[in-house]
Amino acid sequence: MQIPTIDRNLVVLTIGALLLGSLTVLSGPGVSPAAAAPVYPAPDPDPFYAAPADISDKSPGEILDTRVMPPLPIFPGTTVTLVKFRSNNSRGLPIAATTTVLTPQWRGPDGPLLSYQHIINGLGTHCAVSRVLYTPDPTLQIREAPALNAALARGWSVALPDHLGPTFAYGAARLGGQITLDGIRAARAAGLGLQNSRVAMAGYSGGGMATAWAAALAPRYAPDLDIAGAATGGVPMNLVRMLEAVNTGPHPAFGLVMAAGIGLEREYPDRFPISESMNVRGLNARNTVANGCTNEILAAGAGRSIVEYASSMSMVTDPEARAVVEENSLELFDGIPNMPIIEWHSASDPLIPVDSIERTNRRYCAAGVPVQAQNTLSPEHLSAAVLGVPQVLMWLEGRFRGDPAPSNC
Template identity: 50%
Template sequence: MKSVLRKIIGSTSAALVVAVGAAVLAAPNGYAAPAYPFADPDPFYNAPADVGTRADGDVLASRSVAATGFPTAEAWQIQYKSTNSAGVPIAAVTTVLVPRGAPVNRPLVSYQPFVNSLGLQCAPSHQLFVGGLQETPALNALLARGWAVAVPDHLGPSSAYGAAKLGGRLVLDGIRAAQRLPQTGLGAGPVGLAGYSGGAMATNWAAALAPTYSPELNIVGAAQGGTPVNIGELADRLGGTPSDAFGLGFAAAIGLEREYPTRSPLGNGLNVEGLQLRDRMSNLCTDSILAAGAGMSLAELTDGPSILTDPSGRSVMDENSVQLYPGVPRTPMYVWHGSADPLVNIGPVRETVDKYCAQGARVQFDVIPGADHGSATVLGVGPAFSYLGDRFAGIPAPSNC
C-alpha cells in the first residue's frame, strides 16, 4: 500500500509542474474547444432544472449506498449545489460515511483524496466502494476514531483537475450538505479538514476561503501535507521537463482549461499531436493517463511562444495558488512536509506558513527529516489525525510560529 501511495502522490506533484505550463499556451493556431468528459451515465449526477435557485450547500438529491470496504459505517451520497469559477451554478457530489450507531452532532472530517483524473468515472464517489481509491485505509482509520467522514468529488462535475480554488469551494459546500442531510445526524457538529498533495490543495483552499465563504461552519482544525501552494513557482522551476509523469501534468492542463475555457485556451497552442493526445486523455483515469503521456514534454506537443509568460495564463495560475490568496485561515492548522521533497518546493510552503503566522493564525509546521514527497504522506498522516483528535477534544492548538 505504501509503495502505491508513493508512486501516485509523487506523480501528482510532478504533474502540477507541467500542468500550469500547458494551461497558459498562447494562441497561434485556430481555436480548439476544451475537451470535456463524457456525461455520467448515472442520472443521480444530473443537475436539476432549479439548481440556480438553490443556496450553496443545499441538498439536491441523496441516496443510501452500501458501504463496501467500510464495515463499521453507513454511507450516503449527496448531490448538492455549488458554484464554479465563472459563477455558474453546478451540482456536485460528496460521499458521507458515518459509524453505525453514532450519536448526533459527532465530529466530521472532510477528507480530500489526491484525485488526478479526467474521466467522471474516476471520481471518489465512483471509486470509493469498488476498491479504486488508494486512501481507503486512511478513511477507515478516521472512522475507527468514531468520526464521520465526507469524501467530496472535489474536481467537480467536469473533472477540472488542477482547479484548486474550485476544489476549496466544493469542500465547504460538501460539508454544508453533509450536515444538512437529516439522515447523517451530523447537524452543526465540529468539522476537520484533511488531505495530502492534490488533496491538500483543496484542503488549504477550503481553510483559506472558510472565514468569508462559510463562516457558519465550525471548522476546528485542518491538516495538510505536501501542499503545492504556488502553481506558478512549480511551472517556472520545473515546467516542460520530459517526465514519466507528464501525462498527469497534461491532464491537469486539460482540467484547468475546462474550468477557464476563455482564459487558458490549451487547444490554441497545441499542434496536431497535442490535440490528439488531449482528446485521447479526456476520459481517462490515473494509470491510463500516466501510460499515455510517459516520457513526453510540451515541446513536442506545442507550437508558438513561451508558455510561461502569457498574462492570461499567469492570472489563472495565480488565481489557483493559495500562497497568493490574501485571505488567511482562521482555523488552527497542522502542516507537514518532507525535507527531501524535490517536487513540491518547501520554500513557498514556509513562506505561506510565515504569512499565516504574521496575521495571527495558529500553525504547527512539521518538517519530516529525509522524507520525499511520497514517504511524507505515510509518515505524517498519523500525527495529522492525532492533531485533529486534539482539536475535537477541545485541547488548545499548538503553534510553532
C-alpha cells in the same frame, strides 16, 4: 512507489512552459478553431449526478438529492450516503457537486465530522471518489483506507467530496476549496445526525491543496461554518514558483502534465485556452485522455514532452493565462484561515518549494492563526503523507475535543 500515487502537484510542474517561456516550442501543424475548443468529459450516465434545471435557485451547499449506497467491505460497519449539492465554479456559476459520507454505526450523538479530501487523478467522471469507492482501485484500498478506518474507528463520520467538480477540472485548486466547504454544508444538512457536529478537514498533496484552499476561503466563502481545524500536508503553496523550475524533457508522467492543462482549460476556457497551443498530435493525445483516470492518462503520455505537442507560443506572454496559475497559488492569496492549522511536509521535498510553505505559515502566524508546522523525516514527497498520519490524528482529536490548539509559530 506505486504509479497511482503520482498526483497533480507533479503535474503542474511542467504546464508552465506554455506560460513562462522556459522552452523553445517546436512548430507544428495548425488546427481549426473547432478542433482547438476545450474538451469536456462525457456526462456521467447516472442521472443522479446531473444538475437540476432549478440549480440557480439553490444556495451554495444546499442539498439537491441524496442516495443511500451499498455497504463497502473496506469500511466495515459503516453506512454510505451519497449527497448531491449546489456549489460554484471558479466564475461563480452554479454547479452540481457530490460528497460521499461514511457514518460508523458506533458514532455517538453529534459525533465529529471529518471532511477528507482524497487525491483525485483523472479527467473522466468515473474517476470520482464516489465512483472509485465501488471499484477494486488499489489506490484507495492500500493508501487511503487505513487512515480512513482509523478515523471511523474513533466514531468520526467522514465526508469524501468529489472536489474536482462535474467537469473534472484537474489542477483547479481554488475550485476544490469551494466544493469542500459546500460539501461540509451539505453533509451537515443531510439528515445524518451531523447538524451539531464539530467539523475538521484533512488532506495530503492534491487533497491537501483542496483542504488548504478551503481553510483560506472559509472566512469569505463560508462564514457560516465553524470549522475546528484543518490538517494540510504536502501542499504546493505557489504554482508559479513550481512552474519556473520546470523540466521540459520527456517524462514518464507527462500524461498527467497534459491532464492538468486540460483541467485548467475546462475551468477557465476563455483565460486558459491551452488547446489552441497544441498541434494535431497534441490534440489527438488530448482527446485520448479526455475521459481517462490515472492509469490511462499515464499510459497515453509516458515518455512524452511538451515540445512534441505544442504548436504555438501564444500562451507564453498571455497575462490572463498566467493569472489563472497565480489565482490557484495559495501563497499569493490574501485570505487568512479562521481555524487552527497543522501543516506537515518533507523538509527536502523535491516536488514542491518548501520555502513557499514556510512563508505561508509565517503569514498565517503573523495574523494570529495557531499553526503547528511539522517537518517529517521523509526525503521525498509521498512517504511524508504516511509519516504524518499518527500526529495528525492526535491533533484532530484535540480539535474535536475543543482543546486549545498547539502552535509553534
